Structures are given as structure tokens and as C-alpha cells.
Amino acid sequence: MSTARRIVLFIAAFGLVTGVIAPTASAHDRRGPVVTQLASFGNGGSVTGSTIGPDGALYVTDGNAGSVLRIDRRSGRVTTYATGLPRKALPPGAIGGPVDIAFVGRTAYVLVTLVSGKLAGAPFGNSADKNGIYRLERNGGFRVVADIGKWSVDNPPAPAFFIDTGVQYAMEPYHGGFLVTDGHHNRVLHVTRHGGISEVATFGNVVPTGLEVTNSRVFITLAGPNPHRPEDGKVLALRRGSPPREVASGASLLIDVERGPGGRLYALSQGQWDGVGEGSPALPNTGRLVVVQDDGSLAPVVDRHGRELVLDRPTSMEFVGDTxxxxxxVGGVYKIDNL
Incomplete structure (x- = not known):
């Protein structure tokens, strides 16, 4: 069993548990980045994906509850936007259930993973629950529009895999459908809104994670295999029909990428791997928000005093303006202003 194939079982719940330590800059200092807590909602450790909705609110997925939460960006008020999705099937220490969300117009689509399948040949979860993309209907219910788990079983990667349905992680709207990363089967898929699925890119043992689509350009982060060395944490540019191009590298356990202020690319580094075992997390308070440099390096974002913004195992991010x-x-949202 390869390291990359096992790590994705634990990469979110242990390795992506997020807390943010604010820099020492004053909240009244408008000359440098400032971190504040916007919302808190304890859920037992299974919030992974996020997006900005058409109403300007922040939406996040909750794998334990099988739901989507709405967070007002002004007040921090948390409400349940939709529920009734399959919950994660594996025990604590594993991701699963709804893991990411995207809007097409005003319609929400949710990526669900690890709710059923076979783990090392042993069935888990409820076979009636599907791993794939669900659409929120007008009546508040969800409908499966793409069964990615079944497609993955029917189209296995090479070499052999440990979880037959794969571990889908991130989703972004793209060309009338969606791009989806599978950190277990090490590939990126294109999924239409009518359920068609095709492979866009296939990788070796690199653990693809976060996605960003901007102006028809596609960027992806690689977490890299154990021991998650900084040189294995990479941001790639993808273009259909061409080999992936490395944009930047140099930060361990990269798990998200977004276009930020001034058109610059930012990425999230989970931090320094603790070395305990396959799938174990980064050390606490070693995560960083990093920005792509012209020379292909990844530089940590610093406050006005030149001190790096310290993050405790971050999972996903969204930008609105310079925030x-x-x-x-584990249930919380933090703002980083003045970027």
C-alpha cells in the first residue's frame, strides 16, 4: 500500500484540523494583515470545503452532519443552509460525507466522498449512499448527478488502489461542469452536470488536493507523499491537452490554492509533518499562508512587523477583495484582512 493512498483517509480530520493564531498586529492597524475569528461552530472535526455563494455569504460543508452551513461574512452568524446529505461513514480520523461545495448560478452542488465503498477489500458505509456530486433541488432535497465512486471502481487507476471508490477532495466549476481532485487515486476528473466523467490529468504518488479556476486557467496543489517535504508541496497549472506545468514549490502539505488580491496566487500549507505515521498530521501551529513568487518559490505571508502569519493546520480558504x-x-472561520 502506497503512502499516498493511505494518507488521504486522514488528511482532513487529523491533518487539516484548523485553528488560526492571530499575528500580533493590532486590529486597528490597517497597514498589515490582521487575523480575527469570524465564527465558531463545534462539529467534531469534519468541515473541509468552502465557497462564496451568490449572495456573498460563505458556505462550508459539514461531513459529520451531512449538511451545508451558511456564514454571514459581516455578523459571523451561522445557519444551516441545507441538510440530508450522506454523512461520513468511516470512524474519527477519516474525512467523508460532504467535503466541498460550488454554485452554478444560484444552484448549489456538493461533493460527497467516503460514504460507501471497499477499504482494503472490506465494505464500509451504506451501499445506497453514493460518492459523487449532489445537486440541491428546489424542495430542499438533494439529487445525485454524478456517481464518481462507481466510475472510479469501473475505471481503476494504476498501480493498485486501497479504496476502490477513491477519495475525492475538491471541486470547482469548469466548462459546463466541474473539475474534481482525487487525492487517493492521484488524478483530476472532469464531471458534467449530466453525470459524464472523464480523466483530465493523472499523477504519480503526489496527492492532489486544492483547486482554483480563474479566467479559464486551472491551478492545483499537491500535498506530496510522506514525509511531505517542502519541495514536494507544489502548485501546478493544468491545461487540457498539455502536461501539467509547475508554477511554484517549497511549502509542505499544500492543501488549497486561490487567486487573491492583485491577481496573486496564494496557497495554504498545513505545515511540518509530525512523522508519527502514515496519515498523521502536521505539527500544531506550523501552517502558513504562502504566496507564489516570480522565481517559483512560495513565500510565507507576514504581518507589518515581518512576522509570519501562523496557522494551525488550515484546510480551505476563499478571497473577497483583500480578505x-x-x-x-473543527468548526470555525477566520478572517485575514489587509492582504
């Missing part, structure tokens, strides 16, 4: 919203797997 980043960082979502916590």
Missing part, C-alpha cells in the same frame, strides 16, 4: 476567509475543520 481571506480560512475555514476550520
Amino acid at each position: 481571506a476567509y480560512v475555514v476550520s475543520v
Whole structure:
């Protein structure tokens, strides 16, 4: 069993549990980045994906509850936007259930993973629950529009895999459908809104994670295999029909990428791997928000005093203007202003 194939079982719940330590800059200092907590909602550790909705609110997925939460970006008020999705099937220490969300117009689509399948040949979850993309209907219910788990079983990667349905992680709207990363089967898929699925890119043992689509350009982060060395944490540019191009590298356990203020590319580094075992997390308070440099390096974002913004195992982020919203797997949202 390869390291990359096992790590994705744990990469979100242990490795992506998020808390953010604010820099020492004053909240009244408008000359440098400032971190504040916007919302908190304890959920037992299974919030992974996020997006900005058509109403300007932040939406996050909750794998334990099988739901989507709405967070007002002004007040921090948390409400349940939709529920009734399959919950994660594996025990604590594993991701699963709804893991990411995207809007097409005003319609919400949710990526669901690890709710059923076979783990090392042993069935888990409820076979009636599908791993794939669900659409929120007008009546408040969800409908499966793409069964990615079944497609993955029917189209296995090479070499052999440990979880037959794969571990889908991130989703972004793209060309009338969606791009989806599978950090277990090490590939990127294109999924239409009518359920068609095709492979866009295939990788070796690199663990593809976060996605960003901007102006028809596609960027992806690689977490890299154990021991998650900084040189294995990469941001790639993808173009259909061409080999992936490395944009930047140099930060360990990269798990998200977004276009931020001034058109610059930012990425989230989970931090320094603790070395305990396959799938174990980064050390606490070693995560960073990093920005792509012209020379292909990844530089940590610093406050006005030159001190790096310290993050405790971040999972996903969204930008609105010069503000980043960082979502916590254990239930919390933090703002990083003045970027």
C-alpha cells in the first residue's frame, strides 16, 4: 500500500484540523494583515470545503452532519443552509460525507466522498449512499448527478488502489461542469452536470488536493507523499491537452490554492509533518499562508512587523477583495484582512 493512498483517509480530520493564531498586529492597524475569528461552530472535526455563494455569504460543508452551513461574512452568524446529505461513514480520523461545495448560478452542488465503498477489500458505509456530486433541488432535497465512486471502481487507476471508490477532495466549476481532485487515486476528473466523467490529468504518488479556476486557467496543489517535504508541496497549472506545468514549490502539505488580491496566487500549507505515521498530521501551529513568487518559490505571508502569519493546520480558504476567509475543520472561520 502506497503512502499516498493511505494518507488521504486522514488528511482532513487529523491533518487539516484548523485553528488560526492571530499575528500580533493590532486590529486597528490597517497597514498589515490582521487575523480575527469570524465564527465558531463545534462539529467534531469534519468541515473541509468552502465557497462564496451568490449572495456573498460563505458556505462550508459539514461531513459529520451531512449538511451545508451558511456564514454571514459581516455578523459571523451561522445557519444551516441545507441538510440530508450522506454523512461520513468511516470512524474519527477519516474525512467523508460532504467535503466541498460550488454554485452554478444560484444552484448549489456538493461533493460527497467516503460514504460507501471497499477499504482494503472490506465494505464500509451504506451501499445506497453514493460518492459523487449532489445537486440541491428546489424542495430542499438533494439529487445525485454524478456517481464518481462507481466510475472510479469501473475505471481503476494504476498501480493498485486501497479504496476502490477513491477519495475525492475538491471541486470547482469548469466548462459546463466541474473539475474534481482525487487525492487517493492521484488524478483530476472532469464531471458534467449530466453525470459524464472523464480523466483530465493523472499523477504519480503526489496527492492532489486544492483547486482554483480563474479566467479559464486551472491551478492545483499537491500535498506530496510522506514525509511531505517542502519541495514536494507544489502548485501546478493544468491545461487540457498539455502536461501539467509547475508554477511554484517549497511549502509542505499544500492543501488549497486561490487567486487573491492583485491577481496573486496564494496557497495554504498545513505545515511540518509530525512523522508519527502514515496519515498523521502536521505539527500544531506550523501552517502558513504562502504566496507564489516570480522565481517559483512560495513565500510565507507576514504581518507589518515581518512576522509570519501562523496557522494551525488550515484546510480551505476563499478571497473577497483583500480578505481571506480560512475555514476550520473543527468548526470555525477566520478572517485575514489587509492582504
